[in-house]
Amino acid sequence: MAQWLKIAGLLASLGWLSGCAAMPLDGGFSDVSAAVEQRAAVKVFWNNGSDLDAQARQKLRSLLNGSLTADAAVQVALLNNRELQATYSDLGVAQADLVQAGLLKNPIFDAAITFPISGGRTDFELTAVMNFLDVFYVPLRKRVAAARFQETKLRVTGAVLDFVGRVRTAFYVHQANEQILELRQTVAAALAASYEAARRQHEAGNISDLDLLRQKAPFEAGKLALRSAEAAAAQSREQLNMLMGTWGEETNWKMEKRLPDIQLQEIKAAEIEKTAIAKSLDLENAKQRIIVAGEQLGVTKATALVPEWGLGTRGERQEGAWSVGPMLEIPLPIFDQGQGRMGRAAAELRRAQQEYYALAVTIRASSRAAFERLEASRDRALYARDILLPLHERIVNEAQLHYNAMQLGVFELLRAREGQIEAGLTYVEALRDYTLALGDLTQLLNGRLPRSDAPTTSRSSVRAAADKEDY
Numbered sequence: 001m002a003q004w005l006k007i008a009g010l011l012a013s014l015g016w017l018s019g020c021a022a023m024p025l026d027g028g029f030s031d032v033s034a035a036v037e038q039r040a041a042v043k044v045f046w047n048n049g050s051d052l053d054a055q056a057r058q059k060l061r062s063l064l065n066g067s068l069t070a071d072a073a074v075q076v077a078l079l080n081n082r083e084l085q086a087t088y089s090d091l092g093v094a095q096a097d098l099v100q101a102g103l104l105k106n107p108i109f110d111a112a113i114t115f116p117i118s119g120g121r122t123d124f125e126l127t128a129v130m131n132f133l134d135v136f137y138v139p140l141r142k143r144v145a146a147a148r149f150q151e152t153k154l155r156v157t158g159a160v161l162d163f164v165g166r167v168r169t170a171f172y173v174h175q176a177n178e179q180i181l182e183l184r185q186t187v188a189a190a191l192a193a194s195y196e197a198a199r200r201q202h203e204a205g206n207i208s209d210l211d212l213l214r215q216k217a218p219f220e221a222g223k224l225a226l227r228s229a230e231a232a233a234a235q236s237r238e239q240l241n242m243l244m245g246t247w248g249e250e251t252n253w254k255m256e257k258r259l260p261d262i263q264l265q266e267i268k269a270a271e272i273e274k275t276a277i278a279k280s281l282d283l284e285n286a287k288q289r290i291i292v293a294g295e296q297l298g299v300t301k302a303t304a305l306v307p308e309w310g311l312g313t314r315g316e317r318q319e320g321a322w323s324v325g326p327m328l329e330i331p332l333p334i335f336d337q338g339q340g341r342m343g344r345a346a347a348e349l350r351r352a353q354q355e356y357y358a359l360a361v362t363i364r365a366s367s368r369a370a371f372e373r374l375e376a377s378r379d380r381a382l383y384a385r386d387i388l389l390p391l392h393e394r395i396v397n398e399a400q401l402h403y404n405a406m407q408l409g410v411f412e413l414l415r416a417r418e419g420q421i422e423a424g425l426t427y428v429e430a431l432r433d434y435t436l437a438l439g440d441l442t443q444l445l446n447g448r449l450p451r452s453d454a455p456t457t458s459r460s461s462v463r464a465a466a467d468k469e470d471y
Helices: 002-019 029-040 052-065 070-080 082-101 134-203 209-244 248-252 269-278 281-303 339-404 410-445 461-467
Strands: 108-114 123-131 310-318 321-329
Touching: 029 082, 029 134, 052 070, 070 082, 070 134, 070 209, 082 134, 123 321, 134 209, 134 281, 134 410, 269 339, 269 410, 281 339, 339 410
Parallel strands: none
Antiparallel strands: 108 123, 123 310, 310 321
16 A cells, blocks of 8 residues: 555656646737737737726727728727637647646556456456656657747737738728729719710700710710729728728728828838848748747657656455556557658658748748839829829810810810829829838838738648647
8 A cells, every 4th residue: 555655646746746837828929919019010909808908998999989090990900800819819729738738648547346257355456557758758848839839929920910911901992992982973073064065065956966975975984983983992991891890880980081192212122122031020930830840850759669658556456465566568669660750740840941941032032022013103103193193284274274265165174174083093093002012011021921922831730740749
């Protein structure tokens, strides 16, 4: 019986030491919040049932009651988007895995009772076995779990930055659609006035049927373009509602209806490429995946031949007398010597390394492409603003003078005004393209590839392989 007490004391001691690995499951969010605020200058909030939730709701109502800017829309989305809030739970999952990695496996207790067929005393057999090598494998498992936890924090940080970029893009797209809708309404009104003048002249017999139909065609086309603009504005508004998590009365928000003006600061392509590489969160995350794969390979090598070594005690009662003694369980690596697990872990490491280098090439190319796109869109916007708009304004002024002098008909004057509005549409579309290009470049300099340039390789390949490991 003394032997049994010693075994129980040993197991209790190991259980107490293992229990010291417990920790709160909300860690890591402060690191994510600080990284996002440093890169994107926005505040991140985790709705986890704390006293801060009421303050967040009050802040949300205040933002929605005002006129939304791009920054305000981003802050509303960060406070209110439930899908993003669910992403933060990945931190708790990863930290729970870290806690679990620091726990020893439970000992196994077996009991058997036999009844002699010919009669006699009942025999008992009791065994308690614990994986002795697990004590040495715990630090290895914790290193892998800690590396995965760091990778999860980087991944969640990247997801938040991606989300911020999506909200800004959706906001500017809707802002442009509202501005285009306003201009389309003006075009439709001008075309309606032109057609009404033509109809009256036709009734007076001053123009032919053909001239009337020529005025009606652009009038009908203008109505179709107006309806398309209305649909685009409605769709982009709902897209922004979805990202901001607003519904019901919350969807009655208002926004500034003019896109921001063009920024004229000079940006050098070489500086962009250098900064994009230095600040890339994608590269940092890819590097962390290499670390995870390397730690996993080390654990696999350490546990390949003897993943388990059971050490315990066995007690048996035969004919009323108890006998107690130690027992040892060691698997014989005859067939499975861990070849497959080591090969898979090594392949995962090689894949992570190649993905890292491929990603670096993608970031460099994307930075150059983003710079060229920004430059081209800015040139188009400046050309539309500085050349086309003044040109059409002068055409309208000259047409008005000729019309006042009875040298130009009303249709020519109306067409000049229609051309001026179409030039305004061209400028708004060019300004929208420039704003979106600037957003993509900003996202790149914040450390994230724009969504269209993001790699398609699976980030979960290492984790999927690790989940199948059985030490």
